[in-house]
Amino acid sequence: MSTRFQKALTQLPPALATAIEPMLRDQFAGHLTAEQIKTLSDQSGLEGTELYLALLPIAATMSNAPISNFYVGAIAHGVSGDAYMGANMELVGEALFHSVHAEQSAISHAWLAGERKLVGITVNYSPCGHCRQFMTELNNNEGLTIRLPEQQPQPLTHYLPYAFGPKDLDIEDGLLDGNDHEMLLDNDDALVQRALREANASHAPYSHTPAAIVLETNKGQVFVGRYAENAAYNPSLPPMQMALNGMARMGISFSEIKRAILVESDKGQVSLVHSSADALGTVSKVELETYKANS
Ligand SMILES: O=c1ccn([C@H]2C[C@H](O)[C@@H](CO)O2)c(=O)[nH]1
Numbered sequence: 001m002s003t004r005f006q007k008a009l010t011q012l013p014p015a016l017a018t019a020i021e022p023m024l025r026d027q028f029a030g031h032l033t034a035e036q037i038k039t040l041s042d043q044s045g046l047e048g049t050e051l052y053l054a055l056l057p058i059a060a061t062m063s064n065a066p067i068s069n070f071y072v073g074a075i076a077h078g079v080s081g082d083a084y085m086g087a088n089m090e091l092v093g094e095a096l097f098h099s100v101h102a103e104q105s106a107i108s109h110a111w112l113a114g115e116r117k118l119v120g121i122t123v124n125y126s127p128c129g130h131c132r133q134f135m136t137e138l139n140n141n142e143g144l145t146i147r148l149p150e151q152q153p154q155p156l157t158h159y160l161p162y163a164f165g166p167k168d169l170d171i172e173d174g175l176l177d178g179n180d181h182e183m184l185l186d187n188d189d190a191l192v193q194r195a196l197r198e199a200n201a202s203h204a205p206y207s208h209t210p211a212a213i214v215l216e217t218n219k220g221q222v223f224v225g226r227y228a229e230n231a232a233y234n235p236s237l238p239p240m241q242m243a244l245n246g247m248a249r250m251g252i253s254f255s256e257i258k259r260a261i262l263v264e265s266d267k268g269q270v271s272l273v274h275s276s277a278d279a280l281g282t283v284s285k286v287e288l289e290t291y292k293a294n295s
């Protein structure tokens with residue numbers, strides 16, 4: 001087991017701590033399969049909301065919050081039965097808007113893992129307005145249950161009534177609906193092609209600028225981020241933050257980044273080149289490679 005989880009384990013009910021310990025390998029990324037959740041439930045005697053809330057200290061351990069030292073953990077529940085942990089991330093040296101919230105982290109984790117619908121999210125603090133707006137972008141926003149300590153489970157609409165969302169801008173596609181933007185890029189570098197595939201799956205209905213990031217580490221691990229736009233624009237999650245957050249969740253140092261690739265549409269109304277380089281520049285000296293894909 002990775003030592004980073006040792007303290008969190010002491011905050012879990014003992015039977016749950018015993019049950020989850022073998023799952024917390026070094027490379028544990030916060031993904032629990034439906035089968036693992038069943039094992040945890042059987043061995044701990046905890047079910048549903050009680051179990052999810054009890055697991056939050058593990059998610060919060062994945063936080064990287066050097067500015068606030070405030071550790072937020074979230075768990076997104078997929079329609080498949082799998083669960084995806086997320087945690088907040090802050091980048092020292094750049095504007096605060098480069099931060100990733102735990103809810104965004106968990107949701108992007110589920111999206112990148114191929115989950116097509118979320119049925120709920122569990123968080124250790126009340127979700128902020130920005131996260132409520134971010135969750136409203138989800139294709140299943142009306143079927144999403146929010147679970148918080150000390151509160152009855154409630155639908156997102158309870159936490160964000162009279163929501164402004166994609167439909168107000170005549171957008172039918174929600175976050176986690178599958179996309180294929182069918183962009184092409186004449187380049188036979190495997191990582192550039194990977195970034196192209198992720199960009200083709202990104203959610204950018206407002207700027208029409210599908211984009212994605214691929215980060216490669218010295219050990220050859222690959223982390224990706226897809227652009228996730230939001231109807232209210234500002235709560236959009238940029239792909240660089242999503243990719244960096246994937247590393248942070250696994251406790252991998254940003255100094256391990258060897259290559260950073262951005263692929264974006266050549267016909268978009270915006271560009272992520274500068275903001276991605278700014279975010280990357282806070283944690284790495286690696287130069288961002290940028291490629292324009294034909295849309
Ligand atoms: O809903 C919330 C509210 C705050 N934070 C994070 C953002 C920042 O890193 C820290 C302080 O706001 O907590 C979240 O992750 N989710």
Ligand SMILES: [Zn+2]
Nearest residue numbers: 101128130131
């Ligand atoms: Zn938030």
